[in-house]
Amino acid sequence: MLNAITKAGFLISLAGNSDKEALRKLRSQTLFCPCCKTPVLLKAGSIKIPHFAHLKNASCSASSEPESEYHLLGKKELFKLLISHGYDAMLEAYIPEIRQRADILVRTDSQILAIEFQCSTVSEAVFQKRTNAYIQQDILPVWVLADKNVKALQKNEYSLSTFQWLFLSGPSNKAAIQTFCPHRKQLYALSQFIPYTKRKTIALKSLLPPEALITHSFRQNIRGLLPYLPQWRAYRSSWPAKRVFSSNAKDPLLNSLYINHISPSYLPVEVGVPVKEMYLFETPSVEWQTWLFLDVFFGKPQGALISLKECNHAISSRIKQGYIQMRNLPLIEASGFKSVIENYILFLMNSGYLHRIRKGKFRLVEPFCIAQTAEQWHEMEKDFYFKHQDHFQKKS
Numbered sequence: 449m450l451n452a453i454t455k456a457g458f459l460i461s462l463a464g465n466s467d468k469e470a471l472r473k474l475r476s477q478t479l480f481c482p483c484c485k486t487p488v489l490l491k492a493g494s495i496k497i498p499h500f501a502h503l504k505n506a507s508c509s510a511s512s513e514p515e516s517e518y519h520l521l522g523k524k525e526l527f528k529l530l531i532s533h534g535y536d537a538m539l540e541a542y543i544p545e546i547r548q549r550a551d552i553l554v555r556t557d558s559q560i561l562a563i564e565f566q567c568s569t570v571s572e573a574v575f576q577k578r579t580n581a582y583i584q585q586d587i588l589p590v591w592v593l594a595d596k597n598v599k600a601l602q603k604n605e606y607s608l609s610t611f612q613w614l615f616l617s618g619p620s621n622k623a624a625i626q627t628f629c630p631h632r633k634q635l636y637a638l639s640q641f642i643p644y645t646k647r648k649t650i651a652l653k654s655l656l657p658p659e660a661l662i663t664h665s666f667r668q669n670i671r672g673l674l675p676y677l678p679q680w681r682a683y684r685s686s687w688p689a690k691r692v693f694s695s696n697a698k699d700p701l702l703n704s705l706y707i708n709h710i711s712p713s714y715l716p717v718e719v720g721v722p723v724k725e726m727y728l729f730e731t732p733s734v735e736w737q738t739w740l741f742l743d744v745f746f747g748k749p750q751g752a753l754i755s756l757k758e759c760n761h762a763i764s765s766r767i768k769q770g771y772i773q774m775r776n777l778p779l780i781e782a783s784g785f786k787s788v789i790e791n792y793i794l795f796l797m798n799s800g801y802l803h804r805i806r807k808g809k810f811r812l813v814e815p816f817c818i819a820q821t822a823e824q825w826h827e828m829e830k831d832f833y834f835k836h837q838d839h840f841q842k843k844s
């Protein structure tokens with residue numbers, strides 16, 4: 449930690465510039481943890497930045513040690529960044545009611561925010577408990593991920609663990625993960641998520657101004673849509689082979705396809721398209737769209753009626769069976785999966801497959817086609833993305 453108190457209760461902070469002489473003076477007195485009040489040691493070696501550490505065997509509800517250099521530096525730099533932008537910020541603020549120490553507490557005219565710069569992985573239960581505790585105290589938790597832990601696979605493609613997905617926050621149509629790099633002193637937002645699998649996702653990484661942490665205004669300011677279609681199409685084309693290769697004999701999705709005499713390779717190209725907010729599902733979009741195809745669209749002739757209600761019911765049943773999983777996203781303001789299904793139906797409507805009769809009721813104008821050969825599938829795929837590319841690249 450970067451704060452300690454003297455015997456008389458005065459706060460000593462290492463957040464500012466501490467030269468050797470100042471550190472030498474500090475060493476000559478006994479200092480205490482501001483939370484548990486036990487003595488702490490000043491550590492000013494050559495590896496980590498100067499910081500305080502509890503004595504061995506101390507148990508402190510507010511602190512988990514050892515703290516990594518990246519975490520210490522991150523707190524310090526984030527704090528300095530906020531102060532330099534005129535914010536009323538407090539480093540390592542202990543909140544006795546909940547026995548939690550926020551990395552940084554910020555007071556604005558309208559609210560109090562707790563900024564947590566997270567480098568180590570904690571369990572979902574701990575993440576949730578800390579989040580809830582802040583909310584109970586009317587404090588808005590702002591979780592910021594260590595930038596070095598975000599693994600880029602290639603340009604605009606990332607691998608995110610279940611833990612890292614927890615950091616996704618905001619309204620579901622403007623969701624973002626905030627990251628901070630203490631070396632570059634730079635905040636970033638990952639947004640526009642288009643996941644292929646549970647972990648892998650296309651996403652846009654953009655720079656954030658420091659005030660974005662407090663005002664969340666960046667959610668309106670993230671500009672520039674990803675040119676993601678080539679990546680998506682490559683993934684979708686290779687999905688059947690990979691899926692079959694990695695499955696076992698009891699695989700419910702593949703079995704359902706075989707029962708209906710559909711080869712995964714010849715699934716309609718309309719199944720497995722990227723739609724807005726689809727990150728809400730942990731199950732890849734090809735899979736939930738396959739279930740929707742099998743349960744609702746398959747075998748229906750041109751002119752047949754389709755309702756949003758039956759689509760939602762189909763998905764809901766498959767979730768209950770455990771064949772489709774939702775992501776655990778405690779910071780996202782969304783209710784279930786319905787907005788994603790609506791976005792898929794909207795796409796089908798805008799691209800001429802469905803005609804809306806009235807609210808929630810549609811007529812099937814163009815049934816999906818199952819290919820007969822691999823060549824035919826690739827032909828259909830090319831035509832489909834040529835015809836509908838504008839729908840995928842549309843803003844908002």
Ligand SMILES: [Zn+2]
Pocket residue numbers: 481482483484485486502507508509510511
């Ligand atoms: Zn302590």
